[in-house]
Amino acid sequence: MNTMKIAVAGIGKIARDQHLPSIARSSAFELAAAVSRHGTVEGVDNFTDLDAFLKAREDVPAVALCVPPAPRYAMAVAAIRAGRHVLLEKPPGATVGEVEALAELARQNGVTLFATWHSRFAPAVEPARRWLAGKTIRHVEIVWKEDVRRWHPGQAWIWEAGGFGVFDPGINALSILTAIVPPVFVTRATLEVPENRRMPIGVALSMESLAGFAVEAVFDWRQEGPQTWEIRIDTDAGALVLADGGSRMSVDGDERQGGLEAEYDGIYQHFAALVEKGESDVDVAPLKLVADAFLVGRQVDVAPFHE
Structure with missing residues (x-):
């Protein structure tokens, strides 16, 4: 596959950090443009x-959308209708329905x-x-x-x-969970929402699986x-622990060797492979769990949060 030009929309922390x-390390992509109301990238349009x-750079066939979830849908629609391949930063949208609509539009x-x-x-997720x-x-x-x-x-x-609150990091855990165990569904949730905010700062989540196991999750944004x-996954063959966000894996305390830490490099490798094969990859399972947590969740007011 020849090197493909790509634009990044939303030049904020996640774009600059990851x-x-x-993209600079990728042999599949070349950064050609940046789209942002406030940020710029040196050396590109x-x-x-x-x-x-979209009008000025018809030669750029791919766009990575790193803007917040709320405005992302309209931007994705515009890019797809302009014939561009689209990569969505997580979470892929503000609702399950809009992501499914984008998948159909891309098709x-x-x-x-x-x-x-x-x-x-x-590195430890696939071994797990x-x-x-x-x-x-x-x-x-x-x-x-x-x-x-x-x-x-x-x-x-x-x-x-539409900002997700503590589910913004918590959905990372749910994305790992839904990739390595049989399907689960939400049964209970407690959402701790600061008095001066609209989204939760802490969540206690209970889930179950038809396979017969329960899942208890705690997400908290107040950890110093x-x-x-x-x-931690207890099985009939021992206890598996994924630590550091899936970077390390152990079984009954025995550390297992993982790979190199390169999550976003893997994302762009997979994106390139999808484009080459003419396929899409749109899994909304983690987003459904978050949506269901809000549906069944009990909201509890907690102390105001200040920066």
Whole structure:
């Protein structure tokens, strides 16, 4: 496959920390343009409006959308209708329905749509999936606790409707869960919402599977000091633990060798493969769990949150 030109829309923290470095390392893509109301990228064409980019750079066949979920749908529609392949940063949209609509639109227009879940590309996730194959899962426990001030400084959109709150990191855990165990569904949820915000800062989530096991998950954005991203899966053959967001794996305390940490490099490798094969990859399973948590969840008011 020849090197493909790509544009990145939304030059914020995640684009600068992950997308731009991975594109720079990629042999499949070449950064040709950036679209952002506030940020710019040196050495490429910069636009403040996606429509202006689509009209001016018809030679760029792919777009990575790194804007917040709420405005992403309209931008994805415009790019797909302009015949561009589209990569969606997670979560892929503000609702399940709009993501499914985008998948259908991409099919109708013959372009690739890739709804990314970067944590699935963590080095220990695929080894964990293979280890779990054929084993009986008895119980799953997820603890996903981090400091919102460290990872989302000054990002007001995450607290607004469609911003997901603590589900923004929590959905990473759910993306790993849905990739390595049989399907689960939400049974109960408690959503802790600061008095001055609209989205939760903490969540306790209960899930079940037809395979016979339960899942308990705790997401919290108030963790100071060391951060915790851990999934523990008890099976008939021992306890598997995925730590550091899927970067490390152990079984009954025995550390197993993983691969190199390169989640976003893996995303762009997969995107290139999808484009070459003329396929899309749009899995909404993690997003459905979040949506159902809001449907059945009990909201609890907690202390105001201030930056």
